[in-house]
Structures are given as structure tokens and as C-alpha cells.
Amino acid sequence: MGSGKSKDSTTSNSAGVDFKNFKARVAKININGLDRTKDDYIQRACKNLFASKNFQDVLLETNYAYENLMELGIFKNLHAFIDTDKSKDASHHGYVVSFDGDELPRITGTIGTEIGQNDGALTAELTSPNIFGRGERASIHYSYSYIKATELNFKFLKPFYHKSLGDYKPETSLSIFRHSNVFPWSRFRSDHSGFLLDLSFLAPLSITHSFQYEFGVKEIYASNKQTPFFIRQECGPRLNSVFRHIGAFDSRDERVFPTQGIYIRTTSEIIGDRLSKYGAMKFDTHGEVNVPLFAGMSLQLCGRIGRIFEDAKVMKPLPIDSLFFLGGPTTLRGFELAGAGSYQDGVPKGSKLYWATGLHLWTPLPFNQYFGSFGDLFRTHFFYNFGNCETLSLDNVRTACGVGIAFRIGERARIEFNYCYPLKKQKSDKTVKNFQFAIGYEFL
Amino acid sequence: MAKSTINQLYLNMNELDRVEMNEKIIIYQPYDEVQILLAENASCLAVKTYLKMLNRDFTVKSCANAEFMAPSGKRTKLPVVQIGNFIAAEFDPIINLFEHKSMSLTENFEAEDKDDLVTYMSLVDMILTNTELYISWCDELVLKEITKKRNGSVYPFPLNHIQNSRKRYAVIKQLRFYDWANLTFEEVVDKVDKLCQTLVAKLGDRDYFFGSNPTELDALVFGHLFCIFTMELPSSVSLLKETINKYSQLTQFCGRIEKKYFGKIKN
Known part of the structure; x- marks a missing residue:
């Protein structure tokens, strides 16, 4: 975990648009669906997301964060969503990343x-x-x-x-x-x-x-x-x-x-x-x-x-x-x-x-x-x-x-x-x- | 291929017969001084006496895991006897092995006498082995002072405690099978008392149970009684010794066998 440094950020997407040209910063990360899991246990998993500079980074880091979260062994299934930041004081290239998951049952x-x-x-x-x-x-x-x-x-x-x-x-x-x-x-x-x-x-x-x-x-x-x-x-x-x-x-x-x-x-x-x-x-x-x-x-x-x-x-x-x-x-x-x-x-x-x-x-x-x-x-x-x-x-x-x-x-x-x-x-x-x-x- | 298989079978069958009884006999048993328990000692002594009666030489080897080497046996699984490539353990299977080789002490017995012998032997084996196991594993004082120390002596900590409780569990399971687990000490002594009466009646004035020549029964009775006489037991269970000592015919019988076959052993 945490090894998620954007190694291959040079690869561009297939549509010919280079996401690296879009400035982006992650303003907020939501992780939903957790009940008995302690907050400090998952915080480290998505830390690198905040360091993203452009949209390409955001995509990659979301992927790594997804893998890291799954590796924690607490989720049954997990979905990731990326949306623009809609809060009042949002900067115009702010993004919100949300993870919706279900915790594994007790047994x-x-x-x-x-x-x-x-x-x-x-x-x-x-x-x-x-x-x-x-x-x-x-x-x-x-x-x-x-x-x-x-x-x-x-x-x-x-x-x-x-x-x-x-x-x-x-x-x-x-x-x-x-x-x-x-x-x-x-x-x-x-x-x-x-x-x-x-x-x-x-x-x-x-x-x-x-x-x-x-x-x-x-x-x-x-x-x-x-x-x-x-x-x-x-x-x-x-x-x-x-x-x-x-x-x-x-x-x-x-x-x-x-x-x-x-x-x-x-x-x-x-x-x-x-x-x-x-x-x-x-x-x-x-x-x-x-x-x-x-x-x-x-x-x-x-x-x-x-x-x-x-x-x-x-x-x-x-x-x-x-x-x-x-x-x-x-x-x-x-x-x-x-x-x-x-x-x-x-x-x-x-x-x-x-x-x-x-x-x-x-x-x-x-x-x-x-x-x-x-x-x-x-x-x-x-x-x-x-x-x-x-x-x-x-x-x-x-x-x-x-x-x-x-x-x-x-x-x-x-x-x-x-x-x-x-x-x-x-x-x-x-x-x-x-x-x-x-x-x-x-x-x- | 087929020929070699047949040859192999033939060789195997031959091998059984080739377990020549004049091969060297080795007895494996737990360490005499520190490890062996009452019932095990009795079974070992009975086998040694039997071999002496057959006039066979044997070597005794002490090893800590003797009882785990046993291929047969239901009670103490001791001693383990090796004759050439052949192995047998416990009194009964060892005797069967010798009988199979027509080397038994009772070859010329009538069928009736033979039945008698088998009955007495199983009676003696059952009651005395159970008594010895009961004393060693169910009497709190003996268990704490003697049995646990001896049985655990060959294992490092904490395996000694594990083995003690494993063996105790196994012994109590055995006793439960014979309905002996819940008896009181007095009831056990009572059973031994009755057995002694039966034995005395059978022995009468003769040297051995079946006349003037020793049999397997003599070896078995001597093995058990002699061990009970000589084993150092706390005073709480001395009633057992006293009960057997009441029957002078039996003590004389033991003395006789001891003198004849084990000149060196001092009581």
C-alpha cells in the first residue's frame, strides 16, 4: 500500500484527450457504508489522492486507493465515483472522490x-x-x-x-x-x-x-x-x-x-x-x-x-x-x-x-x-x-x-x-x- | 513379473517360519529406575519370567518410547519383544507368538486344562492390571508423588504435563471400559482379595498352578504380585500389599519362583 506513486502517468487515454492537461485537485474524499470500522484504519489508504495535480493523477490514484481499500479486508464490495466539487467555496478544478461500499458481515x-x-x-x-x-x-x-x-x-x-x-x-x-x-x-x-x-x-x-x-x-x-x-x-x-x-x-x-x-x-x-x-x-x-x-x-x-x-x-x-x-x-x-x-x-x-x-x-x-x-x-x-x-x-x-x-x-x-x-x-x-x-x- | 511375485510370497511365508526362535531376543522396556510404572513393570517382569521358564536368553534394552513402538497390545503395550525381524508386545501376543512356534510351556495340556489356563490368565490379567492402573492413575497421592514424576521424567517441559494428562485420560478410558473407574480403593482391594482366594484354591499345596511344572499363568501371577510387593508405594495404599501378604501360599509361591529363576534379585 502507499506504493501508489503515479508511475505510468505518461500513458494517455484512448480518446486522444490527454487528461494530464486538466488541472485537478481532490477537495474531499467520502467513504460511505462503514459501520464498525474505525476511521483511522482506512485513512492511510487514500492519502495519496490529495497529492494529485491533474485529472490523470486523480484517475490513477483513485484506482490505487480502491485497491488499497479492498486490501484492508473490510469491504464486501466497493464502488468509486469521481465528481466535481459542488460546495460553495469550491475551486473550479476541485473534485470529490466517493467510495460506496458494503462492509463484510460479522461472520x-x-x-x-x-x-x-x-x-x-x-x-x-x-x-x-x-x-x-x-x-x-x-x-x-x-x-x-x-x-x-x-x-x-x-x-x-x-x-x-x-x-x-x-x-x-x-x-x-x-x-x-x-x-x-x-x-x-x-x-x-x-x-x-x-x-x-x-x-x-x-x-x-x-x-x-x-x-x-x-x-x-x-x-x-x-x-x-x-x-x-x-x-x-x-x-x-x-x-x-x-x-x-x-x-x-x-x-x-x-x-x-x-x-x-x-x-x-x-x-x-x-x-x-x-x-x-x-x-x-x-x-x-x-x-x-x-x-x-x-x-x-x-x-x-x-x-x-x-x-x-x-x-x-x-x-x-x-x-x-x-x-x-x-x-x-x-x-x-x-x-x-x-x-x-x-x-x-x-x-x-x-x-x-x-x-x-x-x-x-x-x-x-x-x-x-x-x-x-x-x-x-x-x-x-x-x-x-x-x-x-x-x-x-x-x-x-x-x-x-x-x-x-x-x-x-x-x-x-x-x-x-x-x-x-x-x-x-x-x-x-x-x-x-x-x-x-x-x-x-x-x-x- | 508374476513369477517374482510368487517367489516373493513364498519368501514371505518362509520368513514367518524363519523367525527362528533361536534368534536373539531383545526386550524393549521403559527405564527401570526412573520411568517405568507399576502395571508396565508387572507386564515386563511376567514376560521375562516366561522367557526364563522357557530357558531362553534375552537382552533388555531400556528406551523412553518403548510403549509407542508396540505393534500390538491393548493395555500397557509393554514390553516390546523383538525376535529377529519379528515384533510383538504385551504378555498375550508374545505368548501367542511362542505358542505358534510350538514352544509353549503347555504343549501337552488337555483341552480342559488349557481352557482353565486361559480363564485364569484373563482373570488375573484383568484384575491385577486394572488394580495397578487404578493405583497409579486414580489414587491422588500416588498420581502426584510417583506416577506423574515417573511418566513425565523422559519428556522436556511442557511435554511432560501434556503426556501425563494424555496418558491419564487413556488409562481412565480403559478402566471405564471395565467399569473400574468409579470404584473406591476398598472395592478394588476387595476384588484383589477375592482373586487371591481363587488363586490359593487353585494352587493348593502344589509348586505351580498346574502341577510340578511352570505355566504361563505362573509367570503372569509372579510378574504382577512380585511387582506389587516390591514397588515402593505410599502408606495410603499399603492395604493392598497387606491383603496379598495375608495369603502365605502366594508369598511362598513368589519366593519360590524368584529363587529359581531370578537368583540375583533381592526382595
Whole structure:
């Protein structure tokens, strides 16, 4: 917010009249339809309007103010009107900008489906927006899914858009969560409950930071009688205290089928098994570069690397549910979920270091122009991905290539249907030689 | 493909039989000194006695999360016994495993005796395990002074409190299932008293419950009674010890087994 400086005021309107030539100043801003929202919470949102010098500015700034107001999370719908100032002492180029909106009701609810990493979920959410009049929001979220089993979240969020720090979009939230992750490939389940404090803000260079502290109990359960003994030995409750930083930079033109831009996200964690002892660090980074080519094609290079450092003197080694598993239709295609990596007693045992890279050539569907906008939902890609566990070198590297078709679902998720051909694998790896199906929102 | 599947199946079946009983036996149990609770200790001792009666060597490994490793069991889920790749937990499943291997102590029993054995065993297991759980988790003083400290000892703050209340909830749920949750201490002692009478009647003048050779029942009764005798309990629940001590046949029985199989343990 507040970043609304008139950047592209050089563009003139289509009718050939340059609005920049009309002097204008905003004399008054009306915001109607607010009931429980405090005045100071919305004032900052339209501040820049008063700085407009000409009518072009007024139009642009009204637009920014509209976006800012919507971002506050208090309006259900909002309309903006620009009119000349009709009051007695009005100057002849004075304007009045009015926003007419409806506040969100006290309680809103949604029921829907959600798509996760190779997982589908049924979700229900109950939200009470704008509780105390300054954008505070409490929500209860419940989801039931195929792999992650159940998830229950209570979240209280407090934005600080109205303070002088508002330009950095600071938000704090407290979540109480309970969720369960299933690792069918290694025959165990991990339940995780606790609370999470989060402070996120937008730093210069448009990098989003969030600092989190998570405290909870993690418990591993053997899921059946075939669960190997080395996993059983890690069963039982375990305290989990984590300081986490997530940094993200996204300059892509689009999330699902980007054609240009860079996306980087890093997660760093300091993990402890009691409040006073922290003996492990975990890093995980995802990066992606998109380069547009000719004829609607684009080249995508992406990579991931994760590493865990531990100090055995301070605490016991991290349990298997904190380790990395490589392979799967959304990461290293051509391998089964967790199918690339070392095995013990017939199940993947996880690793403390992995890396994986993918090279994609994205093209529109052949004869795309005949499909109209429906064709834009699809893309084909040729991919070559490779990765490795436990070493950063290319020794024993796993590689696979293939071709596939991808389908967009909404603004975030996509479905992929790929024909994979694993080129190089290790003896114990489990590969998928033919078709592989993937659904998710973050792909390699 | 098909051939390899069949081979695999064949191997799996073989593997079950290959759980050769002469492989090393490892018993996993909570830490003796600081962590283990009355009922858990009793179950572990019963299994150890049983193995001694079978004349099998075993190694005991202490680990904090033993009960969470268990693949079977409904009560204490302890001890966890590992024989090669095979794992079983709690007295009953462990015995079943050995019986499956025709290594039981009661192989040549008549069907009638076998029924008797099963009845007595489930009676003893039910009443004594419930008593031990009741004492540990429902008696306020024991709960505060002993159980909570021991059970929470292996977890850092605040997980120890969380685990204590979780386990208490689970135990009370178990007791409620047997209609034991709302009993008074006197009623519990009364039930134990009646059980002792039954056991004394069964034992008679013999060395063991079924004659001159030990059975699973002997191991189970010894495991429970010996633990109740030796566990340090506050005076508010000493009535339990006194009640059992009234039956000299039972104390002698315990002494006999202790001397024969655990020469080293001092009472």
C-alpha cells in the first residue's frame, strides 16, 4: 500500500484527450457504508489522492486507493465515483472522490475443495472479519484430505496497514493448528499440533519475509504391522520448537504457466527438541527462472536444494518425518513418491541433503489458435529433470525425461499428465516408466 | 513379473517360519529406575519370567518410547519383544507368538486344562492390571508423588504435563471400559482379595498352578504380585500389599519362583 506513486502517468487515454492537461485537485474524499470500522484504519489508504495535480493523477490514484481499500479486508464490495466539487467555496478544478461500499458481515463461511501437492482436500472455513474495527480477523479452518488426513486451524490475524509502517504490509497472526501427515511410502504417520506465531512484511526489493515461531508436539505413529523397526524406534511424542524464516521473491508474470520472471523461496529453520536446546538447522530453497522464446514458447529452469545440519551433542537426530524424500510426480518426475533415495528394510529412510533440477520447454497446444480461450488452459511441455540425495555431486545422479500435457485449475494449481522415461536410476530406486499423473501448486 | 511375485510370497511365508526362535531376543522396556510404572513393570517382569521358564536368553534394552513402538497390545503395550525381524508386545501376543512356534510351556495340556489356563490368565490379567492402573492413575497421592514424576521424567517441559494428562485420560478410558473407574480403593482391594482366594484354591499345596511344572499363568501371577510387593508405594495404599501378604501360599509361591529363576534379585 502507499506504493501508489503515479508511475505510468505518461500513458494517455484512448480518446486522444490527454487528461494530464486538466488541472485537478481532490477537495474531499467520502467513504460511505462503514459501520464498525474505525476511521483511522482506512485513512492511510487514500492519502495519496490529495497529492494529485491533474485529472490523470486523480484517475490513477483513485484506482490505487480502491485497491488499497479492498486490501484492508473490510469491504464486501466497493464502488468509486469521481465528481466535481459542488460546495460553495469550491475551486473550479476541485473534485470529490466517493467510495460506496458494503462492509463484510460479522461472520462469513466457505466450503470448498482444495488442491495440495498431489492431494485433494475438502475444506470448510468460518471467518469473522474485522472483529474490532481495524481489520482483525479470526478464522477456523478445517480440511479433510486424502493424504494429509485432517487439519484443524484456528487463526487470529492482525494487520497494521493503518500505521506508518503500512508501506511494508506488516501482518501478525497466531495460529493454533493440528494436522497429520501421512507417509505411506515409509508406513508411518506424523501428527503435529501446536501454535504458530507469524510476522510477515514486505521488505525493499519486493522480497516478502515471514518470521515464524512454532511450538508444538510431533508424534510419529507406525501405520501398520509392516512398519520397519527403525521407524518404530522413532515413534512417540516429541517436542518441537522451531524458529523459521521464509523469504520469497516473485517477479513472474503468472503463477501457473509463467513465461517470464524469477521466483525464489527459501525456508530456514532452527529446530530444537526442548525449549532451551536447539541442535538442528534445516534449509530448503526453491528457485525458478523463466525465459520467453518465440511463438509462445518459453524455457523454464528450476531447482531445489535442501540440507539439514545437526549437532548430535545437543540433541537427538531429527526424526524421519523431518527429513527430505526425493522423487514424485511434482518433483523428480519418472520416480515414485519418495522413490529416489536410500532404502532401509524396504522403505525409503529419508535423507539430510538433496538437490533436484528441472529443465522445461513449455509450448502452447498445437493448433492453439483454433481452441480460443479454452486452449489457454492447456500447455505441453518437454522436460528433463535430475537430482540426487546425500551428495551435491553428480555421482549416482538420477535423471528422467519426458513429455506431457498440463492443465490449469484456477489461479494456482495445475494438473500434469506426463509420459516419463527414467534415464538413470540407482538400484533401489522405484521408477515410473510410463504415464505419471500429478496435481499440485508447486512444481519442479 | 508374476513369477517374482510368487517367489516373493513364498519368501514371505518362509520368513514367518524363519523367525527362528533361536534368534536373539531383545526386550524393549521403559527405564527401570526412573520411568517405568507399576502395571508396565508387572507386564515386563511376567514376560521375562516366561522367557526364563522357557530357558531362553534375552537382552533388555531400556528406551523412553518403548510403549509407542508396540505393534500390538491393548493395555500397557509393554514390553516390546523383538525376535529377529519379528515384533510383538504385551504378555498375550508374545505368548501367542511362542505358542505358534510350538514352544509353549503347555504343549501337552488337555483341552480342559488349557481352557482353565486361559480363564485364569484373563482373570488375573484383568484384575491385577486394572488394580495397578487404578493405583497409579486414580489414587491422588500416588498420581502426584510417583506416577506423574515417573511418566513425565523422559519428556522436556511442557511435554511432560501434556503426556501425563494424555496418558491419564487413556488409562481412565480403559478402566471405564471395565467399569473400574468409579470404584473406591476398598472395592478394588476387595476384588484383589477375592482373586487371591481363587488363586490359593487353585494352587493348593502344589509348586505351580498346574502341577510340578511352570505355566504361563505362573509367570503372569509372579510378574504382577512380585511387582506389587516390591514397588515402593505410599502408606495410603499399603492395604493392598497387606491383603496379598495375608495369603502365605502366594508369598511362598513368589519366593519360590524368584529363587529359581531370578537368583540375583533381592526382595
